[in-house]
Amino acid sequence: MSINKISGCIGCGECVKACPTDVIRLNSKGKAEITYPADCQICHLCRMYCPVDAISITPEKAIPVVVSWG
Amino acid sequence: MSKEFSRRQFLNLSGATLGAAAIASMGMNSGWAHNNKTLPVGDTSVADYSTDVLVIGGGMAGLFAAVKAHDAGAKTLIVSKGRLGSSGQTPFAKGIFSFDAKEAGMSIDEFVNKVSYSAIGTNNPVYTRQVAEHSKARVEELREWGFFDSAIYNKSFMRPINERNIELIERVTITHLVKENDRITGAAGFSIDESKAYFFSAKSVILCTGAGGFKPNGFPINDLTHDGTIMAYNIGAKVTGKEWNDGHPGRSTNPAACYDGWGNMFEQKPSTTSVGIRHDLGMEANVMAYANGNPSQMRPGMNNKSSYSSLKAPYRPEGLQEEQRQSPPPGGDGRDDKRRPPRDGQGPGSDGQRPPQQKAKGKGKGDNGGPPGMGGSIVGGSSAGMAIHKSEGLVPINDKCESNIPGLYAAGDALGSYMAGAIYTQIGSSLAGSAVQGAIAGKAAADYATGQKGSKISSAKKQEIESEIFAPLKREAGYSPAWVTQTLQGIMIPNFVLYVKKESLMKAALAYIEELRDHHMPMLRAADMHELRLAHETRHMIISAEMKLRASLMRKESRCSHYRIDYPDLDNENWEAWINIYKGANGDMQLEKQPFNS
Numbered sequence: 001m002s003i004n005k006i007s008g009c010i011g012c013g014e015c016v017k018a019c020p021t022d023v024i025r026l027n028s029k030g031k032a033e034i035t036y037p038a039d040c041q042i043c044h045l046c047r048m049y050c051p052v053d054a055i056s057i058t059p060e061k062a063i064p065v066v067v068s069w070g
Numbered sequence: 071m072s073k074e075f076s077r078r079q080f081l082n083l084s085g086a087t088l089g090a091a092a093i094a095s096m097g098m099n100s101g102w103a104h105n106n107k108t109l110p111v112g113d114t115s116v117a118d119y120s121t122d123v124l125v126i127g128g129g130m131a132g133l134f135a136a137v138k139a140h141d142a143g144a145k146t147l148i149v150s151k152g153r154l155g156s157s158g159q160t161p162f163a164k165g166i167f168s169f170d171a172k173e174a175g176m177s178i179d180e181f182v183n184k185v186s187y188s189a190i191g192t193n194n195p196v197y198t199r200q201v202a203e204h205s206k207a208r209v210e211e212l213r214e215w216g217f218f219d220s221a222i223y224n225k226s227f228m229r230p231i232n233e234r235n236i237e238l239i240e241r242v243t244i245t246h247l248v249k250e251n252d253r254i255t256g257a258a259g260f261s262i263d264e265s266k267a268y269f270f271s272a273k274s275v276i277l278c279t280g281a282g283g284f285k286p287n288g289f290p291i292n293d294l295t296h297d298g299t300i301m302a303y304n305i306g307a308k309v310t311g312k313e314w315n316d317g318h319p320g321r322s323t324n325p326a327a328c329y330d331g332w333g334n335m336f337e338q339k340p341s342t343t344s345v346g347i348r349h350d351l352g353m354e355a356n357v358m359a360y361a362n363g364n365p366s367q368m369r370p371g372m373n374n375k376s377s378y379s380s381l382k383a384p385y386r387p388e389g390l391q392e393e394q395r396q397s398p399p400p401g402g403d404g405r406d407d408k409r410r411p412p413r414d415g416q417g418p419g420s421d422g423q424r425p426p427q428q429k430a431k432g433k434g435k436g437d438n439g440g441p442p443g444m445g446g447s448i449v450g451g452s453s454a455g456m457a458i459h460k461s462e463g464l465v466p467i468n469d470k471c472e473s474n475i476p477g478l479y480a481a482g483d484a485l486g487s488y489m490a491g492a493i494y495t496q497i498g499s500s501l502a503g504s505a506v507q508g509a510i511a512g513k514a515a516a517d518y519a520t521g522q523k524g525s526k527i528s529s530a531k532k533q534e535i536e537s538e539i540f541a542p543l544k545r546e547a548g549y550s551p552a553w554v555t556q557t558l559q560g561i562m563i564p565n566f567v568l569y570v571k572k573e574s575l576m577k578a579a580l581a582y583i584e585e586l587r588d589h590h591m592p593m594l595r596a597a598d599m600h601e602l603r604l605a606h607e608t609r610h611m612i613i614s615a616e617m618k619l620r621a622s623l624m625r626k627e628s629r630c631s632h633y634r635i636d637y638p639d640l641d642n643e644n645w646e647a648w649i650n651i652y653k654g655a656n657g658d659m660q661l662e663k664q665p666f667n668s
Contacts, residue, residue, distance in 0.1 A: 017240065018224070020157040020293040022262055022600050036600055038552060041292040044329040044336060045156055048222050059327035063552075065287045066559040067325055068451025068569055069359050 002040030008054040015046035037062040120271045121147040122519040127278030129160035131482025131508035138512030151243040155223035158280040165343045165498035168209040169202040174345040184347045189491020197487040208505035249305040254477035273519035274477040281483040283455030288320030290328040295607040296614040298484040310486035311462030313621035320452030343498030349390040350494040353633035356569035365447040382638035459500035460489040471511035481507035492630035542605035548595030551604035580619045
């Protein structure tokens with residue numbers, strides 16, 4: 001996972017707007033939901049913009065990682 | 071009943087689809103990119119806007135372009151695919167260069183000469199001079215807006231926009247520039263929140279769209295896919311600098327975790343940097359890893375001939391030796407020690423920045439770390455597909471950030487200004503350069519607009535563009551953008567293709583990329599508006615990959631951040647020249663040389 005959990009969301013939508021890669025959307029209940037996890041670049045902007053520290057993030061990418069050399 | 075509904079109904083009944091959707095909703099990794107089968111997009115609609123100056127992009131360049139265009143009297147509108155100050159590389163750039171002759175103890179002429187020396191002639195001194203002349207004034211404006219008071223930039227960026235009542239449209243992805251009667255008449259794109267096409271009629275347009283990469287792992291540029299460059303190329307603009315590379319390695323543990331790779335830098339407030347000329351983050355670490363394998367031998371004092379085995383070391387100008395820049399670590403030399411003692415204050419949007427640290431999420435202590443490899447093993451290609459800041463993008467025809475298309479301007483990483491050359495030469499100058507160029511382009515585009523009559527995008531043109539924008543949504547079957555992107559990454563990232571270049575491998579990669587261009591690109595299919603954005607981004611990455619390979623094949627020498635194993639030497643006789651790329655009359659990609667400083 002990348003964005004691991006959203007807990008205690010107040011539905012302000014800050015994380016939705018802050019995400020550069022459109023990973024998070026508000027669901028039908030008006031709460032933030034991890035909608036496109038494969039596109040998370042693990043930059044933590046959503047967490048930094050969240051006013052209530054509702055977002056926790058882990059460092060693993062949701063899809064396989066390609067590197068130039070390993 | 072519409073065809074679309076019946077298709078959706080059918081697909082929704084498919085058991086396999088339900089299974090895939092369930093897996094996707096749980097965020098589980100099945101190891102490959104799904105071709106999603108739900109199509110929640112209904113009828114599409116259209117929104118129309120009209121302005122004097124259209125600014126595309128909401129980073130540092132876009133901010134200043136909009137403010138200065140407005141202040142020059144033009145009706146101005148900004149459109150951004152993300153949020154102002156929270157998309158592209160701007161949110162992660164923490165160091166901004168501020169030139170002060172007294173403090174620097176050198177004149178602007180001396181500064182420009184030193185940059186040109188480090189850049190081995192690849193820089194454009196007109197733009198190098200510009201950043202020195204104007205950086206301090208832009209930094210002072212940012213200070214007034216509160217930029218230096220927070221680690222997140224949206225609030226300080228919104229201040230001058232709100233004060234001026236400049237219209238701002240966010241979460242709209244621009245896919246097309248419109249040229250009619252040989253001049254720019256606007257741009258078009260779509261919203262990711264509703265199935266709506268957006269048309270902007272404008273007298274002049276400023277691309278502040280940043281540069282891009284191949285959605286690489288470890289660099290926060292996954293929303294940057296050279297959109298502006300490719301849109302402009304499509305209407306006849308000249309593009310430069312596609313052979314240069316940013317050489318950042320990443321961490322071997324969780325290489326995709328940008329935040330962790332950069333320590334806690336993303337949470338730092340920005341700070342200013344002063345003069346410190348370098349020759350950083352070219353191909354050396356990559357060439358050493360190629361020669362010796364991993365773990366890389368890159369550490370202080372190891373940058374000598376023996377580090378490269380039988381390979382020739384990339385040329386490094388005398389007096390700018392590796393040892394010199396490694397104590398303090400990269401990114402550390404230029405910091406303002408009085409202001410920010412514990413940190414170097416650099417980020418991925420700055421140049422000459424500190425490479426990722428092995429240590430995850432440090433809290434100040436020990437964060438100053440070392441160069442690549444000092445904290446443990448590293449991997450390559452962290453910023454794959456990106457060049458040195460401001461070395462790639464639209465070719466400027468003058469010192470006003472103007473392109474060869476009348477009315478089309480570019481600023482920041484979207485402009486191939488060669489401000490710092492084809493290697494990182496001055497820390498923090500990239501963010502400063504974006505501010506400086508944005509301001510210059512804003513004023514110039516406003517002046518241009520003053521002499522123009524407003525012209526609406528014709529309805530025939532609109533129809534044609536709307537159909538192109540939504541084409542991936544309308545396809546019954548095709549390839550998912552995620553899968554095509556994975557395929558492209560598999561061609562362009564591994565095997566040192568862009569880092570230790572050789573003709574045979576680049577030709578092989580080009581054959582694959584041509585296949586993506588001719589076969590996969592026309593079959594890109596989007597399941598929803600999010601995927602529609604990915605589809606257009608994937609198109610742009612494919613064309614950019616072709617440009618990178620063709621330019622790299624053409625430059626038969628090694629210089630700055632371009633290293634050819636088959637041509638490892640500088641060739642000043644033939645290659646004191648930039649490579650420009652443009653679309654030929656038959657639609658093929660054409661390349662030409664432009665002598666340095668011409």
